[in-house]
Amino acid sequence: MTAPDHLDPYTERLRLRGRLEQPPDLVAGLLEDVARRCAEGGASLIGHVKAHARTAQGSFHCNLASIRSGAHSAGPLTVHPAPADSMDLDLAVLVYGLPRETVAALVEDAVEGLREHGVTEWVCAAHAPTDDHQPQE
């Protein structure tokens, strides 16, 4: 095996809206889809794909270090999952061998695929109106 190409970290802040029945499962599925698309798109090594999510009901995080192991969610909202109508999602995709523009396009495709799982609208948070999520006590 040869050394992989360099790491070009991709990060993004997203806001998802819709009927999000199981946010931890939704994000785990997204991370697995992103990793699979990166691998199929030519990534030489999956480093780490991870996310931190916030809804009005609480927060959680999710990460994936290999396609074989899959994505795992943890955090307060995974203990008592609750549906949400909006979610802020910080996403980091650290893979070798793909420029971040390519990763961005793959992520966009993967997020578009969430429309099959209740997401009706999504935007990069930098372009979203202020609507800070404060976890409920």
Next chain:
Amino acid sequence: MTSSNTAEPPPTPMRLLVFAGFLGSGKTSLILPLATLLAAGGIRTCFIVNEVGDVGIDQQVMRDGGLEVYEITAGCICCQLTVDLVTTLGEIETRIHPDVVIIEASGVATPTGIHSALDHYQGTPLAAIHTVTVVDPTRIEALLAVMTPLIEGQIIGADEILITKMDEATDDEVALALDAVARLHPQAPVHTVSVHDRAGLAPALSALAEAVRP
């Protein structure tokens, strides 16, 4: 007139615990229960988290856990952001002066690079720097093949090794990880742990806590 009888004793120098290990090896997952253990022992701890991306994820996870976190993002503290590391450490000493600072290095950092950066620290000399490298056995074969200098450097530069994900790894993968550590750094104490089912976790975390106990 001297005030030697009434002056405050100088604060105990800070101790550093550096977590190294490749991307996704499980560093944050180990730091969270370690933080709980240190807090229970009355050890005041502060955290520096370094991530190579612009948006930090791990620092948010640690803040969810109630930890006081300083973040250094968009580069690596062992090469690109060495000044940020020593500046942040100085700020922590001045503002908080905890007993222990835990540094979660980026997954592409080497202990040697971090130690070199810390040579430039201008604050009170540190009481100790203890480095633990987290090794993911489920990927060790591929990583040693394609990321050889980085992974070997992370193992060689450690004072202690934690092999994680024991609940996921096969026996062959664990054996390969143990062999690699024995070949590269035979003197290093090695712990095998699983955060998921907590197997081996308590003794490993106790060993780390003991290494930085004031």
